[in-house]
Amino acid sequence: MLCVYIFLVLALSRVGLSSLQDKQTDFGLKVFYQLAQGSTDKNVVLSPYGVASVLAMAQLGANGNTSKALTTAMGFSLRERGMLRQQWLLQQGLSTEEGVEIANGVMVERKMNLEKRYHRNLAKAFKTHPHQVDFTKPDQAISVINAWVSDHTAGLIPEFLQSGSLTDQTRLVLLNALHFQGLWKIPFDPKLTQERMFHCANGSTVPVHMMRITNRFNYGEFVTADGVDYDVIEVPYEGDLLSMLLVSPFEPEVPLSKLSADLSSQKIRQWRTELRNVKRQLALPRFTLDSEVNLKTALVNMGLGDIFNPASADFTRITLDQRLCVSKVLQKLKIEVNEEGTKGAASTAAVMFSRMAVEEIVLDRPFLFLIQHKLTGAVLFMGHFNQPQQ
Numbered sequence: 001m002l003c004v005y006i007f008l009v010l011a012l013s014r015v016g017l018s019s020l021q022d023k024q025t026d027f028g029l030k031v032f033y034q035l036a037q038g039s040t041d042k043n044v045v046l047s048p049y050g051v052a053s054v055l056a057m058a059q060l061g062a063n064g065n066t067s068k069a070l071t072t073a074m075g076f077s078l079r080e081r082g083m084l085r086q087q088w089l090l091q092q093g094l095s096t097e098e099g100v101e102i103a104n105g106v107m108v109e110r111k112m113n114l115e116k117r118y119h120r121n122l123a124k125a126f127k128t129h130p131h132q133v134d135f136t137k138p139d140q141a142i143s144v145i146n147a148w149v150s151d152h153t154a155g156l157i158p159e160f161l162q163s164g165s166l167t168d169q170t171r172l173v174l175l176n177a178l179h180f181q182g183l184w185k186i187p188f189d190p191k192l193t194q195e196r197m198f199h200c201a202n203g204s205t206v207p208v209h210m211m212r213i214t215n216r217f218n219y220g221e222f223v224t225a226d227g228v229d230y231d232v233i234e235v236p237y238e239g240d241l242l243s244m245l246l247v248s249p250f251e252p253e254v255p256l257s258k259l260s261a262d263l264s265s266q267k268i269r270q271w272r273t274e275l276r277n278v279k280r281q282l283a284l285p286r287f288t289l290d291s292e293v294n295l296k297t298a299l300v301n302m303g304l305g306d307i308f309n310p311a312s313a314d315f316t317r318i319t320l321d322q323r324l325c326v327s328k329v330l331q332k333l334k335i336e337v338n339e340e341g342t343k344g345a346a347s348t349a350a351v352m353f354s355r356m357a358v359e360e361i362v363l364d365r366p367f368l369f370l371i372q373h374k375l376t377g378a379v380l381f382m383g384h385f386n387q388p389q390q
Contacts, residue, residue, distance in 0.1 A: 046293075
């Protein structure tokens with residue numbers, strides 16, 4: 001049995017349908033939670049939208065028990081009536097936002113025939129057509145894929161795949177690229193940025209450049225089902241259609257997993273409903289995060305081991321020429337947050353500070369961040385910021 005490689009490529013960005021997007025968001029949040037398990041003192045970043053999109057492309061080609069496993073784990077099926085159109089409208093709605101670029105790619109072995117219905121469905125739902133690649137020359141194929149990734153991430157990820165990451169047994173590579181570049185609605189004044197100590201999850205302290213701003217923000221205080229108190233502050237980007245949500249527990253010793261375990265599309269909707277506009281001073285670290293992860297273990301833990309099993313994986317809706325299985329699901333992200341805004345590939349975090357008579361919110365300890373498209377609810381990037389990268 002030959003293997004399908006599924007790669008997620010993400011680059012910084014700024015940023016009927018609600019039901020589909022809620023289910024995709026919930027699936028992405030579950031993947032993030034699995035990924036964060038055992039990483040209580042490390043930074044964890046993911047694009048929930050990206051992982052849901054690329055596995056939805058795989059779902060379209062799955063059959064039998066493999067299809068059932070993907071549908072059950074993801075909570076939706078794109079083969080249901082009207083779902084292809086909804087997927088297309090969802091991507092179209094995100095792609096029309098200034099500063100956001102979304103692209104999907106399918107690289108297929110040039111001698112392998114794809115099922116016509118799979119070909120049509122990819123075009124209907126993801127606006128993409130297969131591109132023939134000669135995988136008998138792996139290094140050449142890697143160059144083609146890396147060029148595609150670089151083109152769709154504004155050069156932020158110039159070398160996604162390393163030499164040797166593909167073999168002559170590769171038959172299909174599914175790609176999703178998400179590029180975001182956004183300016184804060186109200187930028188931080190660089191003159192107010194000061195060096196402060198950040199209290200890491202592992203108990204150490206390191207100096208960071210802390211950005212500061214005093215303004216009116218949407219802010220709220222909440223409690224998890226387990227009784228953990230935390231607050232949420234929203235930092236909008238230009239245009240008000242995308243924003244960063246910064247989430248931090250009141251007690252510094254509380255691990256961020258206590259917050260991400262409680263996350264769902266419904267919970268985020270509750271936040272937005274209950275946030276109130278108040279004056280706050282926000283202090284947020286200026287940071288850059290780079291991440292490259294293999295999501296196989298997380299997906300297996302979510303009941304998707306079948307797609308990686310050469311004996312049982314069924315992707316006969318993709319091709320009848322050869323039996324396929326998934327070999328890897330990779331995601332590479334880069335994100336930069338500074339006084340002007342956010343760019344790169346990943347998730348971002350914004351923090352509130354207050355001084356004098358204005359209540360202060362200082363994110364000088366671990367926090368959770370999400371970048372969300374407000375109209376659709378799509379979570380483009382999210383992460384646990386546990387410690388600055390040196």
